[in-house]
Amino acid sequence: MPVSTASGLAARINAALPQTQCTRCGFPDCAAYAQAIAEGTAPINQCPPGGAEGIAKLAALTGQPALPLNPDFGIEAGRSVAVIDEAWCIGCTLCIAACPTDAIFGSNKRMHSVIPLHCTGCELCLPVCPVDCIQMVNASDSRTGWSAWSPPQAEHARQRYAQHRERLSLAARPLPAHPPASQLPATAPTDPKKATIAAALARARAQRAPPSA
Template sequence: MSTWKPPLRQVSLRVLCFLPHVTATVSTTPKTLAARIEDLLPQTQCTKCGYPACRPYAEAIAAGEASYNQCPPGGQEGVARLASLLGKPVIPLDTTHGVERPRPLAVIDENLCIGCTLCMQACPVDAIAGAAKQMHTVIAELCTGCDLCVPPCPVDCIAMIPVTGDATGWDAWTQEQADAARTRHDRRIARMERERMEAEARASARQASRAAQAAPEAAPAALSNDDAEAKKRAIIQAALERSRKKKEEMAKLGAGPKNTEHVSAAVQAQIDAAEERRRRLRMSDPNADPNEDSNDSGSDTPR
């Protein structure tokens, strides 16, 4: 089993010069517990721990939501590393998440591959090259042996071949390989987020273009509706004006309404209903004088 040495903490040296004095200060940026835990994980991004990647697993350990013995690729040495960091006892690897094993390499059978790209979409570190309807291949130097490309393959053309002999866990994996795998995983996540945002931007642009094309068609309909409302108001205004003039002419000739003092209840109800209709018509006319009496005839009809 290899001898593990803790990674050196990054230290930045800052020199501030002020004449005639020179002051040297050393500043460090301490890492969070989750980040320090992540540094000790093999970065295979295999999800065997029960989390979607190594970083979420590290955060769960730091929060006390997961145990530090759930990483099969790290093996028993990985458990020991985490126990040392956390100040906890070394416990056995939880084999319900998988067993410590030699590191495998994904190999694609070229004769069976149909170029569906599903394995490429599943690979967390972009270790598979290919194109739609073209034969795919695994870049051996980049494969972490995570097994994630196997389940989605519809023709079962991917095999996981052990390539490290009897070496398992961290004996089959180096810190340099882990760091490189983490970098590729982070780049993949950033690329996928960028592609998602670009796709949403294109969808928004298409929607805006369709809306702009539909606007000229909707404008005549809206204009037609406005014309209809204006025409209706003009008809109402003309009718009210004719009624007012007719009442004025009849009043000048002494032909105003008769018997307005002693009317029956039924007739008075009809008069009130007519006045109410005229009042509503005036309210619907924006050009009508709101202070003008709805009884244009000037009669003393009871209200």
Template sequence: MNALAARIHEALPQTQCTRCGYPDCAGYAQAVADGAAGINQCPPGGAEGIARLARLTGREALPLDPQFGTEGPRSMALIDEAWCIGCTLCLDACPTDAIVGIHKRMHTVIEAHCTGCELCIPVCPVDCISLEVETPGRSGWAAWSSAQADAALQRYQRHAAHRGRTRRTEEPAPAVTAATAEPQAADTRKRSIIEAALARARAASPQKQQRPPEAQP
């Protein structure tokens, strides 16, 4: 990361939400510094975030590009623990390790660590995660702070380091002849785990085959 990219990175909210089209805030910062991305692609930063990047890059401050989302209040993820099957998919998806839990046991969200990135929502196979507005009437940097951004970045870096160690320890290198089959086998195992968890949940709570209307997202 060059000097300009580093300054841009420091000006971002560090939610690691990927809504800008890049895998994390660092990737977006480098793209902006390289001229490959606009300064108006970060919904969590909002108008104030765009103004910050305009000052750093000397570019014109533009409205937030709607294809990347809209500026709004910060949200926090909530898990309906009665419906959680403990599949652990959200643990991997959360960039700041704000979700805690173990396999086959219900998970919960640590409020102080959640950035509202929403990445846990699409991976949940039972749709038990919802969002709750945390900062009504406040959006962008008015709903966030530099201290929170710094803490989120530190947690993201620890998460990335931990996931890297886990992959090196738990995933042996596939044989050359099985290189193409390995991703398919992993997907099959993951689907089997989810299907088994769903079956156990249904068997344990037959009266909850359908979620009550008020619990629907």
């Protein structure tokens, strides 16, 4: 498959994924999984959050048969959101670093909280919490897979993840080096005596100036 064709297919596949960025498919994010499917190096049944409906969407896009979800990557389940037990939170910030959509806010040694609107239920914050103060709560009742998720929610998650990656990229950039003092433009030293005289002359001119109408 030509590179441009594979790239276009990867974009369509990525748009059909739920964008939880949970890494359960074995890839670092939804875009990487989509690229692997487009290149024919990964099957279409490795996305538990998408469930059976998600596999059907990928089958339609790729022309491949719809396979059952591979249980090695998880099971289809409802959408959940993370909740932090604030009484036990020690403010370690490890969950903040793990969250792919910056859905957790807080600061070092301060209580953290989750913004439900931004949480995708990826569960990546669970294994990094040293005091197990995070739990997942159901946010979709009995609905599972894509029926527990909506295209606007997926698009919101995609945008949050893109902003998260951009923030990390900016943070990783080295600060511009300052030129050595020898390369800085020379400035004439200020003569305290001349400065005093100049200030006195300015006051004298102000006193002689005619009053304004």
